[in-house]
Amino acid sequence: MHLMHAILSPKGFNRFVSRWIGPLWAVTLLMLAIGLPWALVIAPTDYQQGESYRIIFLHVPSAWLSLMGYTMLASLGFVVLVWRVKLAEVMAEAIAPVGAAFTLLALITGSLWGRPMWGTYWVWDARLTSELVLLFLYLGWMALSQAIEDRRAAAKACGVLALIGVVDIPIVHFSVEWWNTLHQGPTVTRLDRPAMHLSMLAPLLWMYFALFAYAATVSLMRARDIWLEREANHPWVAELMRGGGTTPRGPDSPARPGPPIAPRDLTAGA
Amino acid sequence: MTPRQRRFLGAFAVLAGVATAAAVLLSAVSENLLFFYTPSQVAAGEVPADRTVRVGGLVVSGSIERNPDSLAVRFQVTDMARVVPVSYEGILPDLFREGQGIIAQGRIDANGVFQATEVLAKHDENYMPPEVAATLAMKGEGPLAPVHPDARPADARPTGAQP
Numbered sequence: 127m128h129l130m131h132a133i134l135s136p137k138g139f140n141r142f143v144s145r146w147i148g149p150l151w152a153v154t155l156l157m158l159a160i161g162l163p164w165a166l167v168i169a170p171t172d173y174q175q176g177e178s179y180r181i182i183f184l185h186v187p188s189a190w191l192s193l194m195g196y197t198m199l200a201s202l203g204f205v206v207l208v209w210r211v212k213l214a215e216v217m218a219e220a221i222a223p224v225g226a227a228f229t230l231l232a233l234i235t236g237s238l239w240g241r242p243m244w245g246t247y248w249v250w251d252a253r254l255t256s257e258l259v260l261l262f263l264y265l266g267w268m269a270l271s272q273a274i275e276d277r278r279a280a281a282k283a284c285g286v287l288a289l290i291g292v293v294d295i296p297i298v299h300f301s302v303e304w305w306n307t308l309h310q311g312p313t314v315t316r317l318d319r320p321a322m323h324l325s326m327l328a329p330l331l332w333m334y335f336a337l338f339a340y341a342a343t344v345s346l347m348r349a350r351d352i353w354l355e356r357e358a359n360h361p362w363v364a365e366l367m368r369g370g371g372t373t374p375r376g377p378d379s380p381a382r383p384g385p386p387i388a389p390r391d392l393t394a395g396a
Numbered sequence: 397m398t399p400r401q402r403r404f405l406g407a408f409a410v411l412a413g414v415a416t417a418a419a420v421l422l423s424a425v426s427e428n429l430l431f432f433y434t435p436s437q438v439a440a441g442e443v444p445a446d447r448t449v450r451v452g453g454l455v456v457s458g459s460i461e462r463n464p465d466s467l468a469v470r471f472q473v474t475d476m477a478r479v480v481p482v483s484y485e486g487i488l489p490d491l492f493r494e495g496q497g498i499i500a501q502g503r504i505d506a507n508g509v510f511q512a513t514e515v516l517a518k519h520d521e522n523y524m525p526p527e528v529a530a531t532l533a534m535k536g537e538g539p540l541a542p543v544h545p546d547a548r549p550a551d552a553r554p555t556g557a558q559p
Contacts (some may be wrong), residue, residue, distance in 0.1 A: 170525035245489030
């Protein structure tokens with residue numbers, strides 16, 4: 127209960143994120159430093175697609191993160207609509223552009239992969255089209271959020287939009303099973319066994335966790351900054367800012383002294 | 397009912413309503429979401445003759461006839477049940493070969509030959525090193541697709557993570 131309170135309040139969230147952002151970046155960069163050479167050099171050549179298949183190590187994690195990001199957006203939207211939790215509002219706002227970026231990345235890498243393998247950059251098959259719809263859903267969410275000035279009203283409207291849009295998620299996932307598509311069927315989530323050799327599957331999952339760590343780190347930093355901006359009129363934020371300007375370590379708050387916050391933590395995400 | 401429960405039901409109703417609408421819509425337009433027809437569907441006459449359609453299947457081994465003087469090529473595609481003859485003139489994708497899954501766009505002429513204007517390669521969802529593919533092929537349970545040129549010298553490449 128104490129921990130929940132510490133994270134659910136803006137001040138506690140700021141302190142929590144500021145404390146963990148360094149270790150999170152370290153983990154992210156370490157995982158990428160191992161994952162990229164593993165995927166792009168060490169993993170064996172594919173019997174059918176040669177070296178070109180290596181784009182899978184970026185394409186598939188991006189596509190998974192694009193689906194996961196929107197699923198989270200919808201879950202947070204549900205929490206916002208029912209429980210009015212501010213942390214959920216802030217997290218949704220933080221996640222949306224990150225998910226949109228991974229959707230765009232999945233579309234671009236898929237297009238670059240399609241040209242040599244399929245013979246075309248783009249076809250209007252069910253998988254590609256539903257993933258493009260997902261990108262528009264993200265962009266629509268962000269546009270709606272920006273169009274409403276009152277942040278709490280914006281969060282509510284966006285929550286409804288996210289719940290409506292979430293029907294696209296199973297469509298993207300199952301499109302290759304429900305319809306004949308140019309895009310091949312699922313490789314990793316097949317029930318019998320993954321249709322990928324372990325020497326390729328291991329770096330693929332590793333890259334997924336690495337990019338997940340990146341997405342989580344960036345989202346948390348965004349959430350912290352968004353919340354600080356929302357609370358900009360509160361004295362504790364002003365105090366934090368002042369502390370950052372003059373002394374290397376400002377007091378948490380004059381009324382209730384807590385652990386000091388390093389000022390560089392505040393500006394790190396800007 | 398507390399306001400929170402009402403909001404919960406409201407949010408849930410939005411979700412349920414949209415899911416129902418999507419399910420109805422998808423089942424209604426399901427046919428149009430098919431990217432291609434199978435040779436069996438062609439044989440069963442399910443494919444409209446006067447419209448541009450796509451037909452997908454595996455290239456039948458030994459069926460490829462190339463014209464030495466042009467880019468014209470004739471081959472057959474199959475879904476292991478029925479066969480459709482295809483005629484095409486143009487550049488084929490790198491993955492095009494016997495046993496490969498392909499999707500051809502075009503229309504069926506009066507002789508029942510599919511006149512393709514575009515041929516795309518459809519690869520399967522299997523990924524493995526060439527050595528593994530060779531082993532599986534020897535046991536007779538491997539994929540049919542031939543090995544990519546990149547992967548042919550199957551010894552020089554380091555395979556660090558291979559068990």
